[in-house]
Amino acid sequence: MSKRELATRSSSSRADDVARDIEQMIRNEGLVNGHRLGTKESLRDRYDVAVATFNEAIRLLSARKMITIRPGVGGGVFVASPPPLVRLGQKMLELSGDSVSVTDCLIVREGLEPLITQDATRFRNAVDIEELRSLAEVMFTPDLSAEAYLRANWALHKRIAGVTTNEILKHTYLSLLEFVESRLEGVVAPDPSMDIGVGAKVHRELVEAIASGDAGRAAKALEAHAALTTNADRG
Template identity: 30%
Template sequence: MRAKSPANLMTLESAPEYAREAIREMIISGELSSGQRIDQRELAKKLELTTVPVREALCWLEAEGMVKRIPGRGVFCRAYTVDDIEEILEVRTAMESLAAGRAAERMSMKEKKELMKLAHDLTDVTSNEEFLKKHVAFHRKIVEFADSETMMSIWNFTHLTSQVLVNLAAQIWPVYPHAHIDLAEAIVSGDKERAAKAMGDHILPSYLDRLQELRDKYGDEPILQEQPM
């Protein structure tokens, strides 16, 4: 990652907020890899900041579950086991199923048209990168339409984690286009139960085979960043 200029701090509330966003981006991209110890002085130098806002940013990221502080050893990027991943997916499935039901009851006609457009856009992508961007926008919009700050907070964590996983084991956790039109139609129908079931059927079952592949490869061990051959 190319560090942003401190001039960009003018658009943010504080140096710690800038550091938090920059470090989060580095974790998501894989520049800071799973299980890696974070050198706070080196990181501060790269971001052209002092270590004070970097320390504060890492405290925020620890609360978000993206880094882990080990007394006497330092701060490390979180390493995930297969059980961790499965638990996160179960939480995401439960939360987004609730969000889909709430959205179905609350959406205006304009919002329904917007969601259907996002679903159709997902069928017209030319790269996995484009799909991932539009996929995140689609699922985020459903949670926005559910109108729940708690759900949005949970969604932010689970989707950030999903993006980290793409970099952890790309060969067996691929990003690939898949349809969302049936799911969108269930939500815009206004039927709460139908929408919730459609979302539940959409998320976790699609990951079961990949979870088993991860379990076969890593067992109970943390999944660390794959290095180029």
């Protein structure tokens, strides 16, 4: 991104642009762990942004484990080696456009549903149950549109995934769901054959099965839910 383009952006947007540009440079040039990118001053001069803006960009990159800052003589900004989970997240973010289809994401998501449901049934607490029931009841709102139903659906599944203590499972599942949501939200045409009432009942039973702590009941509820996912816009 050019200096002129950076100048027209808000401070937070400019910081994000600088961070993204540096991150892309690290990837494109294959810079390895320990490579010195320069001093903070030299990098800031390269992008011609305010000190506060550049410091925010550095904070973002540090939080993503992309860089480390070393003080003193010979110090500066260095490429870091992100932990495996961070690299997984970055790879998920790189999968976009034509390289990934909604159908592929839904297939993998469906494969993860039993694990998510098992964990939710095992680890849910009173607060989880209350919030899951509240989210499920949104689907029973009178005259609910297909788009609103999908938003309620996704919100419920995100909350179910939030119960699991397996961070890899949670991260992977939520990444897939968010990708599907980003591709379908606002562009899904109403489907005359979609029975929102049936979908709402299936999701209510899924929540009640999780609340019961009965693994067998949860498995049956998940089977009924799987029947709703034959189309990408119904899960």
